[in-house]
Amino acid sequence: MDILVCVKRVPDTSTNEIEVNDAGTDIERDDLVYSINEWDNYAVEEALQIVDRVGGSVTVAAVGDDESDEVLRRAMAMGVENAMLLSGDAFAGLDGRGVATVLQAAAKTKGIDLILTGAQADDGCAQVGGMLAAMLDQPFASLVNMIEVESDKTLKIGREVEGGEQEISRIELPCVLSIQTGINEPRYVGVRGIRKVASVEIPTMDAAALGLTAEALAPQVERLDYFTPEVGAGAEMLEGSTEEMVAKLIEMLQAKGGMK
Amino acid sequence: MTQIFAYIAHKDGVADDTALELLTAAAAIAPNAPVTAIVAGNAPQLDAVAEALAQGFAEVWKFSSDSLAQPNAEIIRPVLASALPAGSIVLMGHDTFAMDMAPGLSIKRDVPFVSDVVGVDGLAGDVLTLVRQEYGGQVSAHVQTNVAGGAVLTLRAGSFAPAEGAGSGQIVDKSGEIGEPAMRRVFLEMAAAEVDDVDISKEDVLVSIGRGIGDEENIEIAQELAEAMGGVVACSRPIVDARWMNRSRQVGTSGQTVKPKVYLACGISGSFQHLGGIKGSPFIVAINTNPKAPIFQAADVGIVADILDFLPELTEAINGE
Numbered sequence: 107m108d109i110l111v112c113v114k115r116v117p118d119t120s121t122n123e124i125e126v127n128d129a130g131t132d133i134e135r136d137d138l139v140y141s142i143n144e145w146d147n148y149a150v151e152e153a154l155q156i157v158d159r160v161g162g163s164v165t166v167a168a169v170g171d172d173e174s175d176e177v178l179r180r181a182m183a184m185g186v187e188n189a190m191l192l193s194g195d196a197f198a199g200l201d202g203r204g205v206a207t208v209l210q211a212a213a214k215t216k217g218i219d220l221i222l223t224g225a226q227a228d229d230g231c232a233q234v235g236g237m238l239a240a241m242l243d244q245p246f247a248s249l250v251n252m253i254e255v256e257s258d259k260t261l262k263i264g265r266e267v268e269g270g271e272q273e274i275s276r277i278e279l280p281c282v283l284s285i286q287t288g289i290n291e292p293r294y295v296g297v298r299g300i301r302k303v304a305s306v307e308i309p310t311m312d313a314a315a316l317g318l319t320a321e322a323l324a325p326q327v328e329r330l331d332y333f334t335p336e337v338g339a340g341a342e343m344l345e346g347s348t349e350e351m352v353a354k355l356i357e358m359l360q361a362k363g364g365m366k
Numbered sequence: 367m368t369q370i371f372a373y374i375a376h377k378d379g380v381a382d383d384t385a386l387e388l389l390t391a392a393a394a395i396a397p398n399a400p401v402t403a404i405v406a407g408n409a410p411q412l413d414a415v416a417e418a419l420a421q422g423f424a425e426v427w428k429f430s431s432d433s434l435a436q437p438n439a440e441i442i443r444p445v446l447a448s449a450l451p452a453g454s455i456v457l458m459g460h461d462t463f464a465m466d467m468a469p470g471l472s473i474k475r476d477v478p479f480v481s482d483v484v485g486v487d488g489l490a491g492d493v494l495t496l497v498r499q500e501y502g503g504q505v506s507a508h509v510q511t512n513v514a515g516g517a518v519l520t521l522r523a524g525s526f527a528p529a530e531g532a533g534s535g536q537i538v539d540k541s542g543e544i545g546e547p548a549m550r551r552v553f554l555e556m557a558a559a560e561v562d563d564v565d566i567s568k569e570d571v572l573v574s575i576g577r578g579i580g581d582e583e584n585i586e587i588a589q590e591l592a593e594a595m596g597g598v599v600a601c602s603r604p605i606v607d608a609r610w611m612n613r614s615r616q617v618g619t620s621g622q623t624v625k626p627k628v629y630l631a632c633g634i635s636g637s638f639q640h641l642g643g644i645k646g647s648p649f650i651v652a653i654n655t656n657p658k659a660p661i662f663q664a665a666d667v668g669i670v671a672d673i674l675d676f677l678p679e680l681t682e683a684i685n686g687e
Contacts, residue, residue, distance in 0.1 A: 117501065119635075120577055120604075123656050124504040203472075203479070225465070229500045231481045236469025245440050245550035254535065262554070267462045270559030270613055270621050273436070277551045284465075288607035290589060299489040326478035332506040333659070335499060341652060341668030348676060349510040351669055352683045358667060364571050364628025365684070366593055 107162035107255065107279075108216045111145040111186070112209050115170055115177045116228040120144075130331040134338060141213075142177040145224025149285040150181045151176040151292040152253060160255045163187055169197055169208050173237060175308050183299035184292075194312030201325035202229075206237035208323070211316035213242065220261075221282040225249050235284035245277050249286045307362055368396045368489075368513070369454040371427075374419060375437070375463055379411040381419055384459035384521070386528035389422060390520050391457055394486035395494060400424035403535075406442045408435045420600065422531030427431075430541040436553040437449040439467035441544075445578045447474035447621065449543045453516045462620075466686045478511040479518045484525040489513070502637055503660035521640060524645070531583035562614035565600050570627045571597025574617055575605060576631015576640075578654060578673050582610045585676045588632060594684040618643040632673040636661025653677075 117124065117133070118141040125134045142150075153164045165188040166181040168174040178189040192208050200208070213221060223235035225248060233249065238247030251272065252264030258279065265273040266286050281294075313323065344351045359365050372380050372388040385403070392401045396648045403423040405415050409430055414577060416428045427449075433441055442511045450456065456471065458464040460482045472479030484506075485497030492514035499506050513518060566572060573592040579585060585599065598613065606616045617624050627647035632653050634640060640665050652665035653673050662668045669676065 119502045124501040124659055125658070126505050133501070180511055202469075206473075230498070230502075232465050233481055236466070237473050237479070240443075240470035240473035246466065248469055249462055259424055264557065265462070265466075266620050267556075268619055269623075270616070272557040274554045274557055275551050276554060281550075287603070291609065292550060295468065303459040327480055327511045330495070330510055332500075332505050332507050333656075335503065335506045335663070341650075341662045341665035343668045343670070345660075348671065348679050350679050351671070352676075355667070355669070355680065356683060358649075359595070359628060359651075362628050364597075364630075364649065 107156055107160055107219050107258070108217055109156060109162060110165050110213055110216065111146070111153045111164060111166045111181070112176050112221065112223045112234065113150065113166050113168050114143045114224070114227050115140050115168065115277060116143045126332045129178065130155045130333055133332060135217045140173070140176075142180055143224050144226045145226060145287055147292045148287050148289050149222040149224050150184055150186065151290045152285055153288060154185050154293075156220075156253065156255060161261055162219070165190065165218075167212050168194060169200065169205050171194070172274075178308055179300060179303050179306070180295055182303040183295045189308045191310045192316070193310050196313035196318070196320060196323055197321050198211050199325060200323060201327045202231050202233040203237055204323045206234045206241060207318065208316065209234065209238050210241040211318055212311065213238070215311075215316070219258075219280050221280075223282070223284045224288060225284045225286045228341060232284070235282050239282035242280075242282065243280045246283070247275065247277055248284045249279070250283045251286045251289045253283070253289070313351055370399050370401045371404055371450060371454055371456045372401055372423070373456060373458040373467075374415070375459060375461055376405060376407065376411070376415040379414040381405075381415050382459055382461070383528075384461075384523045385419060385518065385521065386422055386531065387526040388459065388521060389529035389531075390526040390619070391483075391486055394526070395455065395489055402427055404446070405429070406434045406437070406659055408432050416537050417638065420535040421533060422529070423535045424532060425535050426537045427540045428537055431544045431547065433544070433547040433549075434677045436556075437463045437541045438551065438553055439463065439470070440551040441547045441549075443467050443471050443474065444548060448473060449540060450475065450516075453514070455513055455516055456518045457532045458520045459520075460522050464520045468518050468520050475516060475518070477516040477518060478513070480511060481520045483519050499638075502635055504658055508573050511524050516623065523642065525543060532616075538551050549607050560612055560614045562612050564615070566598060566600045566615055567622050567624050569598050569624070571595050572617070572624060572626045572628070573597055573630045573632060574602065574634060575601040575632045575673070576602040576634030577604045579605070582608070582676060585610060585661060586637060587681075589679050591630075591681045591684075594681045595628075597626070597628070602640050603637075631665065632659055632677060635659045636664060
């Protein structure tokens with residue numbers, strides 16, 4: 107099974123406080139810690155596990171600037187053999203559809219049986235996988251949290267649906283799946299592993315190499331600004347020393363029946 | 367005039383709660399446009415849903431087929447792509463089915479797609495301005511798109527107030543449009559949610575932990591507090607993903623919906639999926655190091671602190687009394 111995994115370098119929201127810059131044009135990017143998009147990390151691990159079981163190859167692709175090569179190398183340190191950096195001036199300011207267009211063109215450069223993306227990324231749009239499938243005219247499933255390879259023609263998959271249930275289906279290959287977190291336990295990537303692949307050459311492809319025109323990449327959806335969300339009624343914030351906050355909180359908990 | 371369609375999810379013969387919220391969103395986009403509801407499924411449940419929706423929508427399109435007994439985006443997407451008139455705007459709740467169907471529908475119809483919309487700023491000419499949230503709800507953004515050729519939008523549940531129904535719409539049976547369904551993805555079964563010895567949906571006091579707990583061994587800190595308060599430990603998604611607790615302890619739209627008297631959200635940032643699981647909790651206390659965490663927008667009481675320091679102090683104070 108030859109698998110393409112689409113990955114993205116994003117600000118790590120679990121360690122960063124994200125703030126809007128003064129002009130409201132972007133988030134404050136100084137001092138941000140970047141990492142591989144969390145959902146994509148599970149997708150990389152899943153691809154590696156599938157190939158371990160049934161054979162084949164894994165390729166990772168990222169649309170982004172030169173620094174995106176850091177998430178490709180991280181995937182290679184996990185055991186992925188091939189990487190593609192899809193980068194160039196024409197790819198600045200793409201919307202989700204533009205990203206899917208680039209990935210579609212890249213997917214066509216290789217024989218691919220299965221494409222995995224993360225279920226969503228930092229912008230929470232959850233759109234690239236579904237768009238990519240439609241562009242390639244392949245079946246699609248989102249929020250996949252289980253994959254069993256039945257044959258070289260079909261997969262048995264589980265999707266996460268509301269209320270903790272799992273929808274089990276059979277899907278034809280080739281197909282596109284967007285991967286939900288928790289599908290596996292992504293392996294640890296050590297510094298030694300990163301060092302080992304530090305000097306591997308990663309091929310870069312731009313719009314011209316992929317045969318894409320500016321027209322095909324023009325965004326249909328544009329972000330006007332960023333702003334800080336309105337806080338509704340908001341919480342009553344407790345202040346003071348830990349001791350004072352603890353005392354106040356206990357009083358409140360007792361009043362609300364939160365203490366036996 | 368802009369034609370607006372609202373795709374309505376349903377379960378066990380009942381339309382999803384978001385149905386009337388989609389009507390409100392439609393009115394914010396085009397105040398006088400009649401809105402057509404779309405429902406897909408199989409009889410007899412589908413008929414009940416269609417009739418109920420006709421009380422609120424001007425028109426209801428019904429797509430009935432045994433192949434749609436379970437929601438299957440791979441079957442209904444191409445049907446809608448050809449049945450919808452050019453230039454129409456399609457609205458859906460941002461749920462797990464919409465994630466399957468909406469992005470591909472926008473490509474097949476060659477129209478813009480905006481997902482997880484939390485606000486509508488209105489239409490100026492053909493340009494529609496919408497509000498979204500990014501980075502786990504830490505920042506918001508205005509986005510705009512030209513809808514002259516139509517659009518697909520998914521809307522976050524609870525972001526729009528439910529509308530009053532307009533009454534007595536007509537039901538149009540569109541089942542003939544389904545044709546021979548594409549079967550590239552076939553539903554096999556629904557696997558039930560895990561069960562645990564503890565049912566967190568029935569507890570009065572939940573000490574719920576998130577990423578802020580840091581390490582598996584720190585869960586003990588939350589357990590000690592829960593014991594002191596006479597409650598149990600629940601958690602947010604990352605704790606289950608890390609396999610530190612069972613899925614049956616997970617609070618949120620993909621886990622359990624809970625309504626304790628007191629909900630202590632400890633080191634939980636508060637994604638909208640998590641907040642969807644605690645809507646009914648009367649008293650929410652949030653403890654988090656990030657003062658901008660979205661959980662503070664939903665909480666009654668907020669404490670900016672590291673739970674690894676704060677929870678043991680709280681436990682000690684409670685036990686000392």
